[in-house]
Amino acid sequence: MLSRIRTYFLTGLLVLAPTVITAYIIWELFVFVDHLLGATLRGGYIRPGGVPGLGFVTVLVIITLTGFFANNFLGRQLGSVVESLLLKVPLLRSLYTTLKEIGEAILSDKGNAFQRVVLVQYPRPGIYSIGLVTAAAPRSFDQATGKRLQGVFIPTPPNPTTGPLLYYAEEELIPTPLRVEQAIKMVVSAGVVIPAEEPAPAPPSPPGGATESMP
Numbered sequence: 001m002l003s004r005i006r007t008y009f010l011t012g013l014l015v016l017a018p019t020v021i022t023a024y025i026i027w028e029l030f031v032f033v034d035h036l037l038g039a040t041l042r043g044g045y046i047r048p049g050g051v052p053g054l055g056f057v058t059v060l061v062i063i064t065l066t067g068f069f070a071n072n073f074l075g076r077q078l079g080s081v082v083e084s085l086l087l088k089v090p091l092l093r094s095l096y097t098t099l100k101e102i103g104e105a106i107l108s109d110k111g112n113a114f115q116r117v118v119l120v121q122y123p124r125p126g127i128y129s130i131g132l133v134t135a136a137a138p139r140s141f142d143q144a145t146g147k148r149l150q151g152v153f154i155p156t157p158p159n160p161t162t163g164p165l166l167y168y169a170e171e172e173l174i175p176t177p178l179r180v181e182q183a184i185k186m187v188v189s190a191g192v193v194i195p196a197e198e199p200a201p202a203p204p205s206p207p208g209g210a211t212e213s214m215p
Contacts, residue, residue: 033059117183119174120152122166128174129154130183137167155187 034042034055041058042050069075086096114132122129137149149167156163178186182195 030056114153114180117176117178117180118152119176120154120166120168120172122154122164130178130187131166131168131173132180132183133173134165141167155184157187157190160184160187 030053034053036059037055038044039050042052042055044050070079083096087093114134116133118131118133119128120131121127122131131152131154134151134153137151141149147169150170150173152166152168152173154163154166155161176183178195185193186195
């Protein structure tokens with residue numbers, strides 16, 4: 001009886017944990033966005049503290065309208081003026097350009113931020129780590145090393161967004177058939193979640209279906 005109860009408990013935990021954690025993250029994100037604009041724009045004039053969800057909808061509307069105006073001639077001109085003002089302030093210039101380049105790399109439709117999944121020797125020779133290929137190194141790096149270098153981001157558990165950016169020669173990258181999302185799952189699960197692999201092809205049968213006899 002105790003063994004069955006333990007089995008039921010673990011099964012229920014495996015069923016509920018991913019659902020509850022996902023729902024909690026979504027709820028926290030919703031609450032964060034809903035409170036971004038303060039109580040007034042959340043309907044504080046209707047009820048104390050605002051109307052739940054009104055701030056979230058307002059943020060979505062503001063983002064959509066901003067994108068609409070940014071695609072118009074007047075919006076592009078206004079955006080250029082604001083950008084030129086930000087680029088004149090030294091501290092804001094570096095922060096703005098960095099965030100803009102990261103956003104364009106992640107959200108752009110022209111390509112993925114990570115090109116492919118490889119294995120690299122890290123943190124020392126003989127130990128292999130999952131790497132996500134980003135972009136080619138600057139030419140100055142190639143000239144300094146005499147090699148054509150490729151940027152590789154090493155995701156680390158439990159937060160795969162943290163990790164070192166390393167540069168390897170192309171011949172040092174070991175290709176893998178993994179997709180980026182499969183590699184991220186492996187990293188987050190600390191190697192527990194392994195993507196299914198294609199079964200190895202069966203060896204060809206001997207001619208005529210005959211088998212070798214034991215001596």
